[in-house]
Amino acid sequence: MTILQVITCSNLGGAQSVVACLSNALCREHKVIVVAGEGDGKLWNMLDERVVREPCMCLKRALSPLNDVKACFSLRALCGKYKPDVIHLHSSKAGMLGRVALPKSKIVYTVHGFDSIRVAYRKLLPIEKLMQRRCQYIVGVSKYDEKHLYEEGITHHVRMVYNGIPQSDNGAVCRVDWQSISDGYEKTVLCIARLSPQKNVSLFLQIAALLPQYAFVWIGNQQPVTEPHGKNVYFLGNIQEAGACCKMADMFVLSSNYEGLPMVLIEAMRAGLPVVASNVGGVSEIVRNGENGFALENKAEVFADKIKYILEREDIYKAFAEKSARIFSTELTAEQMVDGYKKLYDRIINK
Numbered sequence: 001m002t003i004l005q006v007i008t009c010s011n012l013g014g015a016q017s018v019v020a021c022l023s024n025a026l027c028r029e030h031k032v033i034v035v036a037g038e039g040d041g042k043l044w045n046m047l048d049e050r051v052v053r054e055p056c057m058c059l060k061r062a063l064s065p066l067n068d069v070k071a072c073f074s075l076r077a078l079c080g081k082y083k084p085d086v087i088h089l090h091s092s093k094a095g096m097l098g099r100v101a102l103p104k105s106k107i108v109y110t111v112h113g114f115d116s117i118r119v120a121y122r123k124l125l126p127i128e129k130l131m132q133r134r135c136q137y138i139v140g141v142s143k144y145d146e147k148h149l150y151e152e153g154i155t156h157h158v159r160m161v162y163n164g165i166p167q168s169d170n171g172a173v174c175r176v177d178w179q180s181i182s183d184g185y186e187k188t189v190l191c192i193a194r195l196s197p198q199k200n201v202s203l204f205l206q207i208a209a210l211l212p213q214y215a216f217v218w219i220g221n222q223q224p225v226t227e228p229h230g231k232n233v234y235f236l237g238n239i240q241e242a243g244a245c246c247k248m249a250d251m252f253v254l255s256s257n258y259e260g261l262p263m264v265l266i267e268a269m270r271a272g273l274p275v276v277a278s279n280v281g282g283v284s285e286i287v288r289n290g291e292n293g294f295a296l297e298n299k300a301e302v303f304a305d306k307i308k309y310i311l312e313r314e315d316i317y318k319a320f321a322e323k324s325a326r327i328f329s330t331e332l333t334a335e336q337m338v339d340g341y342k343k344l345y346d347r348i349i350n351k
Contacts, residue, residue: 142282
């Protein structure tokens with residue numbers, strides 16, 4: 001089987017992690033080509049050497065008639081070059097252009113967090129409705145996404161496949177002097193996210209201000225943070241293999257305005273961390289209240305109360321940590337994700 005994976009940006013992110021994980025698993029038995037557009041190219045470093053890399057620099061997130069037309073022609077040329085059996089589109093822009101340019105009979109389109117369209121860019125919703133039959137399957141990454149796709153009138157061959165990651169991080173090392181951060185604090189609370197309105201850094205800072213006894217570490221900011229913050233808050237920038245730092249932290253926190261099924265939460269759960277996160281997207285499907293953490297409304301006091309509740313009770317902490325690891329190993333592994341997509345691929349090539 002020849003599989004063409006297409007994603008808008010080549011920088012690191014949740015959707016890119018899915019592409020890398022899928023491609024690295026599938027390339028053992030199939031020919032896999034990854035096409036990615038603008039960005040810093042860090043996606044390429046995540047790929048197995050057997051995966052064919054095809055940069056497409058005219059594929060950009062921002063709307064641009066000239067670049068969009070060029071991207072459509074480039075995608076069509078790549079389709080002619082590799083003659084894929086299956087085309088898997090990731091993210092809304094690649095999903096839009098790919099469904100215009102490529103044969104619909106071969107396409108799987110994964111919506112990586114439907115709220116990025118339904119809530120953040122609702123003006124694109126009519127286009128999504130119009131394009132829904134230009135593919136074989138539309139995949140949501142959570143039951144939440146699946147439900148809201150149907151509610152918004154996108155019903156054509158909708159499926160759900162949870163994101164997943166490998167069961168082992170293959171000995172990845174946390175590239176942070178953790179000791180220098182954690183000294184003087186009772187516990188360390190970690191967040192891995194880019195700086196964007198979606199990720200609600202203001203809420204993170206409010207929570208940290210209420211809990212000065214803990215160190216709050218944010219990894220993934222692309223630029224210095226200008227908002228005032230306490231001395232217990234550390235912004236460390238982009239770090240290679242940031243997920244490895246979960247092994248050093250005591251808890252994972254994610255404050256967001258909208259999400260799909262965040263890969264960083266899955267990484268935290270693999271490391272056996274309790275999680276406190278915003279109750280958005282599919283978060284509550286894997287962060288289960290009173291079991292491995294809490295999915296909460298976006299209020300700093302509510303977050304702070306639950307973080308303190310978990311970190312100051314050893315029995316609760318241990319039970320939540322064990323449950324996080326158990327949910328990951330039974331529901332959120334790469335093997336389960338790959339199996340879910342392979343079933344869709346097989347249906348396409350066997351038609």
